[in-house]
Amino acid sequence: MMALHKYLIMNTLCYPILSIVIFLPLAGAILLLFMRGERSIKMTALITSAINFPLSLIIYSGFDIGTEKFQFGEFAPWIPAYNINYVLGIDGITIFLILLTTLLAPLCILCSWTAIERRVKEFMFCILIMETAMIGVFCALDFILFYVFWEAMLIPMYLLIAIWGGPNKDYASIKFFIYTLFGSVFLLVAIIAVYLTTGTFSIPDAMFRDYGFSFQLWVFLAFAIAFAIKVPMFPFHTWLPAAHTEAPTAGSVFLASVLLKMGTYGFLRFCLPITPKASVFFGPYMIALSVIGIIYGGFVCLSQTDMKKLIAYSSVAHMGFATLGIFSFTVFGWEGALLQMLNHGVTTGALFLCVGIVYERTHSREIYDNAGLGKIMPAYVGFFGLFSISSFAFPGTNNFVGELYVLIGIFSQSKLAGFFSIVGALLAAAYMLRLLKQIVWGREDKREIADMKAREVIYLLPLALFVVWMGLFPRPFVQVIEKTLMNLHSQMNIFLR
Amino acid sequence: MILPELSTLIFSIVFLFLSLGKKKDSAALLAKPLSIIILGISLAGILANGELFSGAYRIDLFSQIFKAVIAYGFCLVIFMLDRQNEIEEAYFPEYIMFLGFSALGLMMLVSSVELISIVIALEVSSYSLYVIIPLRKGQTTVQIEASVKYLFFGAISTGIMLFGMSYIYGIAKSTFLSDILKVLPGVMNQPIGVFALILTLTGFFFKLSLFPMHFWAPDIYEGASNTTTTFIATVPKIGAAALLIRMTMLASASGAQLVNILIVLAAVSMTLGNLVGLVQKDIKRLLAYSGIAHAGYLLMGVLALSKDGYAAAIYYITIYLFMNLACFYVLVLLSKDGKNVVLDDLVGLSRRAPLLAFTLAVGAFSLAGIPPTGGFTGKLFLFMSAFREGHLAIVIIGAVNTAISIFYYLNLVRMSYSKEVESADPIQLTFNEKALCYIFIFLVLYMGIVPFGLLDIFRLAV
Numbered sequence: 001m002m003a004l005h006k007y008l009i010m011n012t013l014c015y016p017i018l019s020i021v022i023f024l025p026l027a028g029a030i031l032l033l034f035m036r037g038e039r040s041i042k043m044t045a046l047i048t049s050a051i052n053f054p055l056s057l058i059i060y061s062g063f064d065i066g067t068e069k070f071q072f073g074e075f076a077p078w079i080p081a082y083n084i085n086y087v088l089g090i091d092g093i094t095i096f097l098i099l100l101t102t103l104l105a106p107l108c109i110l111c112s113w114t115a116i117e118r119r120v121k122e123f124m125f126c127i128l129i130m131e132t133a134m135i136g137v138f139c140a141l142d143f144i145l146f147y148v149f150w151e152a153m154l155i156p157m158y159l160l161i162a163i164w165g166g167p168n169k170d171y172a173s174i175k176f177f178i179y180t181l182f183g184s185v186f187l188l189v190a191i192i193a194v195y196l197t198t199g200t201f202s203i204p205d206a207m208f209r210d211y212g213f214s215f216q217l218w219v220f221l222a223f224a225i226a227f228a229i230k231v232p233m234f235p236f237h238t239w240l241p242a243a244h245t246e247a248p249t250a251g252s253v254f255l256a257s258v259l260l261k262m263g264t265y266g267f268l269r270f271c272l273p274i275t276p277k278a279s280v281f282f283g284p285y286m287i288a289l290s291v292i293g294i295i296y297g298g299f300v301c302l303s304q305t306d307m308k309k310l311i312a313y314s315s316v317a318h319m320g321f322a323t324l325g326i327f328s329f330t331v332f333g334w335e336g337a338l339l340q341m342l343n344h345g346v347t348t349g350a351l352f353l354c355v356g357i358v359y360e361r362t363h364s365r366e367i368y369d370n371a372g373l374g375k376i377m378p379a380y381v382g383f384f385g386l387f388s389i390s391s392f393a394f395p396g397t398n399n400f401v402g403e404l405y406v407l408i409g410i411f412s413q414s415k416l417a418g419f420f421s422i423v424g425a426l427l428a429a430a431y432m433l434r435l436l437k438q439i440v441w442g443r444e445d446k447r448e449i450a451d452m453k454a455r456e457v458i459y460l461l462p463l464a465l466f467v468v469w470m471g472l473f474p475r476p477f478v479q480v481i482e483k484t485l486m487n488l489h490s491q492m493n494i495f496l497r
Numbered sequence: 498m499i500l501p502e503l504s505t506l507i508f509s510i511v512f513l514f515l516s517l518g519k520k521k522d523s524a525a526l527l528a529k530p531l532s533i534i535i536l537g538i539s540l541a542g543i544l545a546n547g548e549l550f551s552g553a554y555r556i557d558l559f560s561q562i563f564k565a566v567i568a569y570g571f572c573l574v575i576f577m578l579d580r581q582n583e584i585e586e587a588y589f590p591e592y593i594m595f596l597g598f599s600a601l602g603l604m605m606l607v608s609s610v611e612l613i614s615i616v617i618a619l620e621v622s623s624y625s626l627y628v629i630i631p632l633r634k635g636q637t638t639v640q641i642e643a644s645v646k647y648l649f650f651g652a653i654s655t656g657i658m659l660f661g662m663s664y665i666y667g668i669a670k671s672t673f674l675s676d677i678l679k680v681l682p683g684v685m686n687q688p689i690g691v692f693a694l695i696l697t698l699t700g701f702f703f704k705l706s707l708f709p710m711h712f713w714a715p716d717i718y719e720g721a722s723n724t725t726t727t728f729i730a731t732v733p734k735i736g737a738a739a740l741l742i743r744m745t746m747l748a749s750a751s752g753a754q755l756v757n758i759l760i761v762l763a764a765v766s767m768t769l770g771n772l773v774g775l776v777q778k779d780i781k782r783l784l785a786y787s788g789i790a791h792a793g794y795l796l797m798g799v800l801a802l803s804k805d806g807y808a809a810a811i812y813y814i815t816i817y818l819f820m821n822l823a824c825f826y827v828l829v830l831l832s833k834d835g836k837n838v839v840l841d842d843l844v845g846l847s848r849r850a851p852l853l854a855f856t857l858a859v860g861a862f863s864l865a866g867i868p869p870t871g872g873f874t875g876k877l878f879l880f881m882s883a884f885r886e887g888h889l890a891i892v893i894i895g896a897v898n899t900a901i902s903i904f905y906y907l908n909l910v911r912m913s914y915s916k917e918v919e920s921a922d923p924i925q926l927t928f929n930e931k932a933l934c935y936i937f938i939f940l941v942l943y944m945g946i947v948p949f950g951l952l953d954i955f956r957l958a959v
Contacts, residue, residue, distance in 0.1 A: 079949045148868035162915035182900040189896050
């Protein structure tokens with residue numbers, strides 16, 4: 001308990017805000033079990049998740065940007081026999097990821113309002129459980145707590161794909177599950193190894209210790225497999241297109257926007273501070289894989305005819321930028337990586353929502369079937385255009401800021417990697433513009449397709465605002481994450497010397 | 498002091514008389530309250546302490562905990578008999594009687610600290626099972642084949658065990674574990690010590706269906722009736738785990754040779770179980786191979802030869818009881834006319850009976866070891882205790898196995914959730930059945946999320 005205060009500022013509010021934000025959706029989910037009537041179920045789920053977002057804004061408003069310690073800390077013993085505790089806390093790395101999650105959850109519920117026709121109760125139940133687990137992953141400062149949340153996410157996600165997914169859901173869901181579980185098992189072994197060396201399951205306690213080099217190598221590899229699968233980095237990405245394509249819209253959004261971030265979050269939170277030497281040792285390989293991912297993802301995107309698949313592969317490329325930033329080992333790179341994670345969450349999430357909107361009308365994800373919407377759905381095309389140009393990092397949109405930071409970071413380390421990632425960024429423009437052109441002008445014939453409803457505008461609007469805000473005025477975001485990353489950098493340098 | 502055993506004995510005798518009488522239908526009604534009484538008595542007697550029969554029979558926290566768990570498992574199995582339609586009405590009281598005797602034998606087993614009484618207790622529990630395996634309606638020869646196999650394998654393993662015990666007696670010149678403990682660690686680095694202990698343990702390996710004594714499991718699971726399998730797959734394993742822990746305690750710190758052998762057995766057992774499990778179609782066979790794999794996991798706690806490891810093993814066998822019962826219960830309810838359930842029968846289960854599908858999912862995820870279920874927590878403790886003693890290899894093998902096994906456990910869930918059917922006639926569940934399902938779900942999740950109370954008790958016991 002005493003050691004905690006070195007790195008954890010306890011919560012000074014009179015209520016455990018992090019626990020509330022984590023477990024409110026769970027409470028809502030349990031409440032759902034006793035309810036009947038589709039409408040009331042949907043409303044309950046929506047209200048629960050909608051309350052959660054302002055609650056998480058309380059965290060944001062109370063967040064102290066002047067400290068590198070974890071904030072809003074909570075502590076309770078859990079399994080004393082093994083020194084496993086219930087420790088929560090957030091820092092600059094996690095604050096926006098939590099906000100992103102709480103923002104997306106109500107949007108996901110809104111976008112499933114009519115798209116999900118059967119087993120609504122179970123669907124909303126899964127969504128809310130997912131929210132609890134995702135926020136929990138970002139808040140947990142205890143390895144076992146982290147692992148429990150990390151794995152607990154798998155089951156509802158699996159069910160989301162397996163029950164409400166597309167025609168090929170069976171294959172996609174099982175591949176997703178087995179791939180991810182395979183990675184997590186090694187994560188567990190690494191966690192136990194760290195525990196037996198340090199005698200603690202506390203994540204901050206395990207950071208920046210003088211582990212032996214070979215120990216670091218093995219632990220890094222075990223961590224890296226788990227996180228690389230989650231990101232996903234080339235060549236572990238094959239589960240992603242399948243899962244993304246088959247999942248219902250809400251599932252795709254959660255997958256793309258939050259689940260993928262957990263991989264990069266893991267790299268930042270575990271690999272760099274716990275195994276700094278091994279991270280630097282494997283750095284070039286990770287950079288190489290990231291660059292391959294960026295270029296490979298770009299080329300594969302060029303040949304896709306399925307909108308969801310295209311966006312899924314573009315995720316591989318975008319997340320490549322995030323890992324590239326992380327393994328540039330510069331503050332700029334890390335800031336870029338974090339922004340990229342956030343931006344990708346918003347932009348790709350929004351693109352999946354867009355696909356969902358058009359899918360509800362045409363029941364097809366093929367680009368050709370949905371082409372030429374420019375005159376039929378002007379409002380829709382407006383949103384779609386904004387998110388597309390944001391996706392290939394058009395200046396003035398959010399992704400530009402993130403990629404710029406990453407490129408600055410990587411160019412200071414390796415010109416070659418920088419050059420190739422520029423090529424990747426160009427490819428992004430090529431495939432996104434191709435998609436955009438098809439959707440807007442692709443076909444001449446007139447069809448009867450209704451434009452967006454108010455509900456759909458409501459859930460795209462916040463994301464669109466974010467795209468522009470972040471693109472034009474990124475300073476407030478950078479400011480919040482800066483201190484944590486500077487601290488990480490200086491600590492790492494001490495240990496690398 | 499021996500109230501749990503006495504009450505189980507009385508339970509069995511009551512059904513002995515019932516089986517002599519004419520009124521057979523009252524059996525099921527009577528069994529439930531009586532089994533609850535047994536459970537209550539076992540829980541009440543958990544702090545009892547003492548020795549009987551000049552030290553051959555010890556009652557301590559260790560044995561009382563195991564008795565309570567056995568009583569709990571027994572009680573749950575009795576409650577699961579509700580919808581049984583596999584056993585002839587006429588034999589039903591006898592069936593319950595033999596279940597009772599088997600539980601009695603196991604309760605005696607966990608208290609025995611002397612070789613002869615161990616053998617006797619083990620045989621009491623086994624003989625009852627030999628009798629009830631063929632009790633199955635409507636099948637032709639499978640159940641007979643199963644029972645003969647079980648009998649022969651049981652006899653052989655008992656023979657090997659007795660052979661090992663004769664070595665132990667030869668070394669220690671006593672049949673009391675307390676005397677053996679003084680002598681055996683001294684010879685544990687010699688072949689005779691290792692051989693004696695391994696051969697003796699074989700009897701319990703058989704009950705646990707651990708490699709190389711696993712051959713019986715799939716056939717007997719398949720051949721015996723669903724309810725019988727439920728019992729065989731869960732309750733006797735608790736007794737065997739208890740004795741496995743008791744016997745390996747004899748080796749204490751000087752058991753490096755023994756540990757190496759156990760590591761190999763554990764590794765082969767879990768790998769074999771999981772790999773063969775991948776291709777099973779009959780769910781009972783699948784769970785049999787899963788049981789073989791789990792015996793391997795369990796051994797990880799035992800081979801740590803540490804307090805933590807033993808506590809982890811007890812924790813694991815307890816959660817294994819609950820999650821396995823949960824899976825089997827779904828099978829019992831699903832089975833039409835007492836037939837075996839194959840994977841394809843699960844299709845559309847989440848439509849036909851959402852609660853059953855959920856119970857099965859919780860059980861399967863727990864068997865696979867996914868948080869927040871108890872299976873994960875138990876496995877975590879096992880991994881940690883083995884890792885702490887430096888057995889890195891077995892931990893990694895265990896981890897890889899977890900990843901392999903997920904496929905067939907997930908298959909259970911996949912079949913019931915993601916496969917669609919056109920005609921889905923719902924399965925009606927009675928209040929009792931629903932309640933039992935909720936109890937299983939609760940227990941599995943409880944042991945996953947709130948492990949501290951139980952774990953502390955288990956650590957006190959070893």
